[in-house]
Amino acid sequence: MKARRDKSPRPAALPVTAQLATLRAWIVFAEKVYAQAGLALGQVATTAHDEALYLLLRTLDWPLDSDPAVLDQPLAPAQRIALRKVLHQRVVDRTPAAYLTREAFLGDHAFYVDERVIIPRSYFLEIIPLLAAHLPAGVEVTRAVDVCTGSGCLAILLAHQFPRAKVDAIDLSPDALAVAAINVKGHRLGRRITLHGSDVFAQVPKVTYDLILSNPPYEPSAVCDDLPEEFKQEPRLALDGGADGLDIIRRLLVQARERLAPHGLVVLEVGALQKAMNREFKTLKLQWLPTIDGSHCICLIHADRLLRWKP
Ligand SMILES: C[S@@+](CC[C@H](N)C(=O)[O-])C[C@H]1O[C@@H](n2cnc3c(N)ncnc32)[C@H](O)[C@@H]1O
Incomplete structure (x- = not known):
């Protein structure tokens, strides 16, 4: 558990996401807003990329070991709405990713969490x-x-x-x-x-x-x-x-x-x-x-x- 002082600015809203058509684009976007908002990592993953990939795959209900080709698959409007909502909760509300997915892992063992x-x-x-x-x-x-x-x-x-x-x-x-x-x-x-x-x-x-x-x-x-x-x-x-x-x-x-x-x-x-x-x-x-x-x-x-x- 790594503790550090909280000095990050708190954004009021996410930037516009209308152009984000694939999961790959959403992950690039997520990494940018994670950095801008100074999100703290370490609860679920140690890099913004790993955490965002996990959170967004789970939100789409796609397997964590999905074929990388899914990254470039066009997303349906309802999927894009779901991704925007979960990123708002993570970035603006600063809710930990594990509380959003209701799960956490130690190695291969999965646990329910809230x-x-x-x-x-x-x-x-x-x-x-x-x-x-x-x-x-x-x-x-x-x-x-x-x-x-x-x-x-x-x-x-x-x-x-x-x-x-x-x-x-x-x-x-x-x-x-x-x-x-x-x-x-x-x-x-x-x-x-x-x-x-x-x-x-x-x-x-x-x-x-x-x-x-x-x-x-x-x-x-x-x-x-x-x-x-x-x-x-x-x-x-x-x-x-x-x-x-x-x-x-x-x-x-x-x-x-x-x-x-x-x-x-x-x-x-x-x-x-x-x-x-x-x-x-x-x-x-x-x-x-x-x-x-x-x-x-x-x-x-x-x-x-x-x-x-x-x-
Ligand atoms: C650091 S957490 C560890 C949880 C878990 N073992 C883990 O590794 O994720 C510490 C836990 O201790 C519990 N706790 C705090 N004070 C306690 C006490 N006096 N007696 C028993 N449990 C306590 C908290 O409720 C919390 O669940």
Whole structure:
């Protein structure tokens, strides 16, 4: 989740589009208006071209892997009206593309999303497949928990990765849990994933987990105040980690000591808080896991360290 100050001008309307006869022309146009309006990217794609291509294909209800020849196919008047409407919502209203299409992807996994949840974009997509290598040989994950589950996306990735695991998914927000329930059902994981409405672990029955995973709210409050409009449309509860970003993380680590198996792991995604985390939790000697883009924003803590830790 990349935060930056919002300084972009807000256009009152889209320029005229009467001449735009093909999807190719609409994409060129979209890239131009994205740049002029200074739209923030990073929720759905990292370039204006990729996001616009996705949004416009979805609006036309054409497959995302359509033959490139469709780009030059003449569009019907109703299709052009639909494209103009969706671009107005994205550019003028600054609505995130995923809230317009009602879907988001982590790798090949699709999730239902709407304004009740943050749009999934977690680095855990690349880290979850590597977690088993950090457990002692022969240990199989049979109990896992996703604290701060939002849309349920990471609980679902955990259930796919560890097919014998029962997974608990916790969130304080009833709205987020309603969306998570849609996704758990959509992925046919109702028998293996249990949703809990809880403030961190407070309302969750005591169970011992092999794996405690969380992508909690970790942005310092002042950063949230300054986010671009698209990110402000996501629930503040999903982003705001208090004055220094560490509010939920502190509580989670203290409570995790009573719930982690002696061979278990805690893994936390913390955005730009590496330095603050290393300072605050010095004695835990956090292990930062490499990510492909070099952000290294996920840390791992083995149970032996956590269980000896004196906060
Ligand atoms: C950064 S979002 C992560 C959502 C999801 N795991 C993902 O990666 O897309 C953090 C989530 O934590 C939830 N949350 C905030 N405070 C919480 C608390 N005290 N206890 C449990 N969940 C909380 C929010 O409602 C939000 O859904």
